[in-house]
Amino acid sequence: MPRSELPFRNAVLTGACGGLGRALARELLAAGAQVALVGMNRPVLEALAAIAPDRCAVYTPDVADSAAMQAMAVDWIGRAGVPDLVVANAGVAGGFDTAEASDLAVMRRMLEINLLGPATTFQPFLQTWRGQGGAERGALVGVASIAGWRGMPGNGAYCASKGGLIRYLESLRAECRGSGIRVHTVSPGYLRTTLTAGNRFAMPGLLEPGDAARALLDGVAAGREHIVLPRRIGWLANALGWLPARWHDALLRGQPRKPRVGESGATDIPGLGPPAR
Template identity: 80%
Template sequence: MTATVFRNAVLTGACGGLGQALARALIHQGAAVALVGMHRPTLEALAALAPGRCAVYTPDVADTAALQAMAADWMARCGTPDLVVANAGVAGGFDTAEASDLAVMRRMLEINLLGAATTFQPFVKALRAQQHGALVGVASIAGWRGMPGNGAYCASKGGLIRYLESLRAELRPAGVLVSTVSPGYLRTALTAGNRFAMPGLMEPEAAAQALLAGVARGRTHIVLPARIGWLARLLNVLPGALHDRLLLAQPRKPRVGEAGATAIPGLPHPDETPTHDRQSNNL
């Protein structure tokens, strides 16, 4: 079977490791690409690889009006896309005992979950009308089961997986593919601060190629790398108490303000966070 070559793509989270790898792969295919992210210099450097085929947008992905304006501008330029990838995402540790972390959870849900819906919404009617195309949501293995110290991220990605299931059923009769991508660990800024073992760590370039190949072949579920899915399934058959005990023995993902944590757009800079809220609560 010959894989589809995408000609018109919209990509959010284009500034991150996976996003940049996807952008380069799509540009190399000859696609026109709407590059959506929050760091304009990075997006402009990508657009310079194919100036006549790329446009740069810097909205907040949780801003409905901004995403609708982006979509209208892009479709006026290049028509209805055949690929929309909701890749924007943030990660960070979470402690329910800390009031300041509730803002982290709210923002993570806005970006990781609501951001996918606001990305897809402006394109759904046009995709239904053209009777083909693909909507791709980048979830995570972390959405398969909750992990201690990572409740906000797991909730956002678990919610995204269920949302994509619903959307898939809605759009299947129109011939529109909805793919759920569940990466394990990719070598990106989101994992750079992790203090625990990361089995199956994958380079973003390899992940991008596997993602695009899977979508082109019509796959509805893609795990990156595939073997990490089998490991996750194996862990999930363990009794809950044993599973939790194993995970509790692992170091926690850094919370916002802790060493190794990645910034989350829309939250105060870590230096603005009160000292008592920045202390580690790892067991």
């Protein structure tokens, strides 16, 4: 779909600092939309906002802080009006070992960002939309992951957070059915971003962020409730899902693990407190 034909005129985007987030922001701005850029790296957000300073605002709340997210929503609606697209894209990833006490804090923070974050992102806008009339009010988009479809050794915290997000979005979609509020679940496979840069294992179907952003927005515009990026990775995941659990586990146990916090190649997790002892 040509960018000029995207129907979104006012968008809120969390995780706008990351590879997919930056690509989504550029696509939306190219389509002429006003965009609230939400993230934790102000210089990156300000560089994006410079593309169209009259159509952007920069916000740096913790997405797990409901009061801060509500304040962001009030400010953005006051500046630009009620959005027609809200994308909960903020997310973090990292390896996890239940036997390590320090990793429990990693899991807690990952759940705060990856699972609670979408709810705190959607809540103020959902409340506003419910107070409006009209057949079409807006789209809520949650960026989950193929990793949420089935657990993977050494990646339990991330898989749990994304699996929980998928179930949350299913529940929210059922609640909003027929209200003019659309809920979309996005399950990317492997994207070439900082979250995957340290991975030591094979990443079939590796997708560039720009290609993923275009496919995501086209899918939402077309009304697709479940969007897999790329589609072929979904077919592969489904095929593996037919394997007996013992075979599936043995296949994945033989792969290198995702780096844990503190290991070489690990990605930063903002707001992570001191390690447990």
